[in-house]
Amino acid sequence: MPEVTPFRAIRFDHDRLGGDYSTVLAPPYDVLDRIDKDALLAHNEHNIVAIDLPHIPPKSRGPDEAYAHSAKLLSQWLSSGVLVKETSPAIYVYHQTFEHEGKTFTRKKFIARVRLHPFSDGVVLPHERTFGGPKEDRLALMQATKCHLSPIFGLYTDPENDIHRALSSTVNQPPQAVATMDHVLNKFWIVTDTVVIDAVVSSMADKNIYIADGHHRYGTALSYRDWVCDRAGGSLPGDHPANYVMFVLASMDDPGCVILPYHRALADLSIAALLEAWKDGIDKATMNDADLVLHDGTD
Numbered sequence: 001m002p003e004v005t006p007f008r009a010i011r012f013d014h015d016r017l018g019g020d021y022s023t024v025l026a027p028p029y030d031v032l033d034r035i036d037k038d039a040l041l042a043h044n045e046h047n048i049v050a051i052d053l054p055h056i057p058p059k060s061r062g063p064d065e066a067y068a069h070s071a072k073l074l075s076q077w078l079s080s081g082v083l084v085k086e087t088s089p090a091i092y093v094y095h096q097t098f099e100h101e102g103k104t105f106t107r108k109k110f111i112a113r114v115r116l117h118p119f120s121d122g123v124v125l126p127h128e129r130t131f132g133g134p135k136e137d138r139l140a141l142m143q144a145t146k147c148h149l150s151p152i153f154g155l156y157t158d159p160e161n162d163i164h165r166a167l168s169s170t171v172n173q174p175p176q177a178v179a180t181m182d183h184v185l186n187k188f189w190i191v192t193d194t195v196v197i198d199a200v201v202s203s204m205a206d207k208n209i210y211i212a213d214g215h216h217r218y219g220t221a222l223s224y225r226d227w228v229c230d231r232a233g234g235s236l237p238g239d240h241p242a243n244y245v246m247f248v249l250a251s252m253d254d255p256g257c258v259i260l261p262y263h264r265a266l267a268d269l270s271i272a273a274l275l276e277a278w279k280d281g282i283d284k285a286t287m288n289d290a291d292l293v294l295h296d297g298t299d
Contacts, residue, residue, distance in 0.1 A: 006089035021179035067144035152214030166199035221245035
């Protein structure tokens with residue numbers, strides 16, 4: 001079963017931003033192109049995309065200097081106080097409020113670190129195939145910065161709503177930070193109360209985690225752990241940070257957990273070729289039940 005723990009995160013300084021993260025927030029790195037990145041940086045040179053997207057497109061490893069530049073920026077922002085490291089271990093409550101088909105929803109999540117397991121352990125469960133190129137890009141960035149720069153999106157079952165109930169006293173308080181992006185209101189709370197943290201950790205102890213988005217990042221975290229282990233002589237202490245990866249976790253039983261279909265358009269493809277590709281995918285899925293969905297290489 002998953003080991004979910006608090007951690008001392010690196011985050012933007014609330015006071016410098018007046019509690020509004022709107023200009024430093026960015027969509028997932030793998031949906032952005034050069035124009036998107038430049039537009040985000042035009043609003044604020046400290047937008048996280050400056051560090052998290054050093055090479056475009058992030059489908060293959062870029063030049064070493066691109067990742068070195070990200071590591072340099074991270075160090076500079078920490079030294080100057082743009083970024084700060086939490087003084088105490090915490091979990092981070094993250095709510096997103098949005099409208100869909102005329103109704104308002106709030107997707108309730110929390111951010112924590114989760115101990116890494118190979119998929120074969122059945123603790124963290126995938127639904128996509130992954131490809132080498134995107135993982136090479138993410139691994140080079142992780143090796144340079146020694147950070148997990150964006151969380152993996154995971155789902156769990158909680159029909160009794162135990163997690164949200166444990167966090168209810170937190171979300172009844174004003175958030176530490178807010179941000180608006182693409183008509184979505186984001187709210188962020190820092191939880192250091194050990195009683196609350198223990199309740200969340202205990203409630204997660206008997207659950208599986210299903211990766212909704214971030215298969216390449218998870219695979220990269222496993223590779224990074226092995227890389228650190230090799231450099232340390234073949235073994236790591238159980239509590240070594242490389243044994244964990246950052247997740248943002250949401251209950252699939254929460255009414256606010258609305259996940260819409262991801263539509264793709266196929267061009268210049270005959271029905272015969274499409275049917276053959278599907279057949280090939282089904283054959284591969286039969287051989288390996290972790291490979292359930294054909295995937296185009298994005299996270």
